[in-house]
Amino acid sequence: MALKRRPPVRVLPTRIGSRPPTSGGAVDASRHAGRTAIVTGAASGIGRATALRLAGEGASVIACDVSEPGLTQLRVDLEAYGGGHRVLVADVTAQADVDQ
Secondary structure, three states, X not given: OOOOOOOOOOXXXXXXXXXXXXXXXXXXXXXXXXXXXXXXXXXXXHHHHHHHHHHHOOOEEEEEXXXXXXXXXXXXXXXXXXXXXXXXXXXXXXXXXXXX
16 A cells, blocks of 8 residues: 655744745635735734734735734835735733723
């Protein structure tokens, strides 16, 4: 019985200050065109990678996190994908922050 080969795993950069992802699978720049995505926990890790990937695929991203330093760098990186993105320091578990 032949073993199936798995495709190589690609990891997107997620460190603060890293460059926006340019690899990690095919990116369709118009896949999410005209859509708005809200990403919580966007200052680092999976949230950051998700926000950058969605922006790279044409979405307008609303990114929020409780960590202002991480969001500062994310704001700069999102600008590489054009305008229309919002970056907010907010705690989605606090109603007052959600209301803003």
